Amino acid sequence: MTELRARDLSLGYGDRQVVTGLNLTIPEGAFTAVVGPNACGKSTLLRALVRLLRPRGGVVELDGRDLQRLRSRHVARELGFLPQGVEAPEGIRVAQLVRRGRYAHQSVLGTWGPGDERAVVGAMAAAGVTDLAERGVEHLSGGQRQRVWIAMVLAQETPYLLLDEPTTFLDIAHQYELLRLLARLRDEGRTVVAVLHDLNQATRFADHVVAMRDGRVVATGAPADVVTATLVEEVFGLPCLVVPDPVAGSPMVVPLD
Numbered sequence: 001m002t003e004l005r006a007r008d009l010s011l012g013y014g015d016r017q018v019v020t021g022l023n024l025t026i027p028e029g030a031f032t033a034v035v036g037p038n039a040c041g042k043s044t045l046l047r048a049l050v051r052l053l054r055p056r057g058g059v060v061e062l063d064g065r066d067l068q069r070l071r072s073r074h075v076a077r078e079l080g081f082l083p084q085g086v087e088a089p090e091g092i093r094v095a096q097l098v099r100r101g102r103y104a105h106q107s108v109l110g111t112w113g114p115g116d117e118r119a120v121v122g123a124m125a126a127a128g129v130t131d132l133a134e135r136g137v138e139h140l141s142g143g144q145r146q147r148v149w150i151a152m153v154l155a156q157e158t159p160y161l162l163l164d165e166p167t168t169f170l171d172i173a174h175q176y177e178l179l180r181l182l183a184r185l186r187d188e189g190r191t192v193v194a195v196l197h198d199l200n201q202a203t204r205f206a207d208h209v210v211a212m213r214d215g216r217v218v219a220t221g222a223p224a225d226v227v228t229a230t231l232v233e234e235v236f237g238l239p240c241l242v243v244p245d246p247v248a249g250s251p252m253v254v255p256l257d
Ligand SMILES: Nc1ncnc2c1ncn2[C@@H]1O[C@H](COP(=O)(O)OP(=O)(O)OP(=O)(O)O)[C@@H](O)[C@H]1O
Pocket: 013, 014, 016, 018, 036, 037, 038, 039, 040, 041, 042, 043, 044, 045, 084
């Protein structure tokens, strides 16, 4: 059993301290939503969890081992990451970009096998970009491009999927399609961590919610325990009612006038 955990984590850039003394365990095999206001440190935390940002203090552990000490290939095979606002290399085609997701799986000789092909075809189908395979990524719409990146991350077939605002740019139907896909991957045993701005989507699809403010974790737990009117007011400064979602029964945030 693997476990991703942050202990007493401090993160920052230059003289800007963003996260101080953060403790967090990502429940394995669950769908965790990270919520919080702009600039509170969500992306910074995710980058540290996938080792793109070295901690100033504390440690991120995968399986009880310091992430900094693991081999890059091991990290790449375990942790799939979709950054926020990522840009594709110029001139690259959709299928080419998705194939890059297999990089960490290739042998030293870089041989492309049937397993790689299957992963790429499956990921493109799951993300709904099969028909775009030969299109240039830079000529796609924002939502199409976002789905191509999702396909690239899925092609990595990692047990962990960490996605920074995966629903941005997507229309409402594609947002729900993606959230359902993530829930299905969770059902199949993967661990999903997604930064989501839509609290109603977070409570409806996630098993576990991490609420952040000013670089700190303010609350973690089941959606109904975390997303309360008090917490939303405390974290976002937004007075609201929280009522049961009429379809799913999950907590639904309705802002007050
Ligand atoms: N590369 C960087 N260099 C310097 N400061 C940065 C850098 N990236 C982020 N920051 C700062 O760190 C703080 C946290 O940023 P972060 O991107 O983690 O926020 P966030 O919670 O993801 O916000 P959003 O919801 O807007 O994506 C902000 O004050 C931001 O300006």
